[in-house]
Amino acid sequence: MKLTHEPLLSIIIPTLNSAATLQQCLQAITDQTMPRSEYEIVIADAGSQDETVEIAQRCGVDKVVTNELKTGEAGKAAGITASNGALIALIDSDNILPDRNWLERMTAPFKNAGIVASEPLHYTVRPADHPLTRYFAMLGMNDPLCLFIGNYDRYCAVTGKWTGVKLEQTDCGDYLEVSLTPQALPTIGANGFIFHRLLLEEVQWHPYFFDIDVVHQAVCAGHTQIAKVKTGIIHLYCTRLGDFARKQRRRIRDYLYFSQTRERTYPWDQQKRSGVVLFCIATVLVWPLLYQMVRGYMRRPDRAWLYHIPACWITLWLYGTATLAKITGHRQAPVSRDTWQSTPPAVK
Numbered sequence: 112m113k114l115t116h117e118p119l120l121s122i123i124i125p126t127l128n129s130a131a132t133l134q135q136c137l138q139a140i141t142d143q144t145m146p147r148s149e150y151e152i153v154i155a156d157a158g159s160q161d162e163t164v165e166i167a168q169r170c171g172v173d174k175v176v177t178n179e180l181k182t183g184e185a186g187k188a189a190g191i192t193a194s195n196g197a198l199i200a201l202i203d204s205d206n207i208l209p210d211r212n213w214l215e216r217m218t219a220p221f222k223n224a225g226i227v228a229s230e231p232l233h234y235t236v237r238p239a240d241h242p243l244t245r246y247f248a249m250l251g252m253n254d255p256l257c258l259f260i261g262n263y264d265r266y267c268a269v270t271g272k273w274t275g276v277k278l279e280q281t282d283c284g285d286y287l288e289v290s291l292t293p294q295a296l297p298t299i300g301a302n303g304f305i306f307h308r309l310l311l312e313e314v315q316w317h318p319y320f321f322d323i324d325v326v327h328q329a330v331c332a333g334h335t336q337i338a339k340v341k342t343g344i345i346h347l348y349c350t351r352l353g354d355f356a357r358k359q360r361r362r363i364r365d366y367l368y369f370s371q372t373r374e375r376t377y378p379w380d381q382q383k384r385s386g387v388v389l390f391c392i393a394t395v396l397v398w399p400l401l402y403q404m405v406r407g408y409m410r411r412p413d414r415a416w417l418y419h420i421p422a423c424w425i426t427l428w429l430y431g432t433a434t435l436a437k438i439t440g441h442r443q444a445p446v447s448r449d450t451w452q453s454t455p456p457a458v459k
Contacts, residue, residue, distance in 0.1 A: 121196030125186025235343035260386030
């Protein structure tokens with residue numbers, strides 16, 4: 112079904128060799144109770160060599176546009192440029208909506224004129240998913256360093272909170288109304304993030320849409336009220352530690368490069384440096400990680416917590432070596448996407 116009018120919602124999905132997960136992602140979207148006439152689906156493809164584009168067309172997406180700059184952030188910008196909705200939803204190709212009324216629940220808070228964005232409160236944990244996928248879902252983040260600095264944005268079974276940042280929030284029943292400030296701003300903006308298109312007038316978002324930087328700029332411009340909706344989203348992040356290492360390497364190298372070119376604006380340098388130090392010490396000593404694993408297991412019993420130690424060690428090594436390379440004057444460059452492949456959604 113192709114839209115013949117302006118949609119309420121534009122769903123933006125960047126892709127690059129995403130055939131392993133894209134059909135599940137799109138099926139969950141098109142199965143929604145929200146009428147299909149109310150939303151459009153825009154795929155921004157970075158030159159996939161697998162069946163990604165064919166799957167998108169077969170599943171009835173409204174537009175497939177080219178992402179010439181290859182990265183996910185550039186894909187978001189390209190998709191947004193081609194979209195028309197008053198609301199914009201950023202959903203990755205490895206995200207699956209957990210129930211059929213997800214879109215309706217996520218857009219309902221916008222009836223409150225003060226709300227400018229919404230985001231799920233947690234990651235959905237499915238027993239059949241791979242243990243590494245379940246680990247990240249229970250941890251509430253894809254980067255264990257964020258646990259130590261307290262800057263995360265989904266419910267974490269280790270802490271029993273959705274963020275370690277101190278924020279003003281009001282329970283509105285189906286969602287929490289949260290007041291953000293430039294000094295108190297969790298890593299909001301991805302994996303099911305929905306926002307008003309009008310925010311684009313206040314931020315730098317093209318040619319790269321860096322989610323947390325865009326949110327930071329919007330908050331600095333006075334758009335401070337968001338909804339944390341009491342629902343989840345499935346994130347098939349990775350199924351092998353090798354894939355996790357590859358993504359962490361991409362994360363740190365991209366960040367160092369784009370920070371150097373001044374395209375990143377979120378004040379990461381103002382994060383709790385004590386948290387970074389604590390992360391390094393805890394990872395080397397190991398026993399603090401064991402303590403966190405026990406706390407997480409008490410809330411969510413699962414053998415997947417065994418991944419906590421190797422995930423922390425991989426992060427320490429990759430972040431440490433990349434930072435050392437920068438300090439010693441090595442040329443910074445983002446990770447090439449030329450051979451990027453999506454990870455099959457393996458089960459346990």
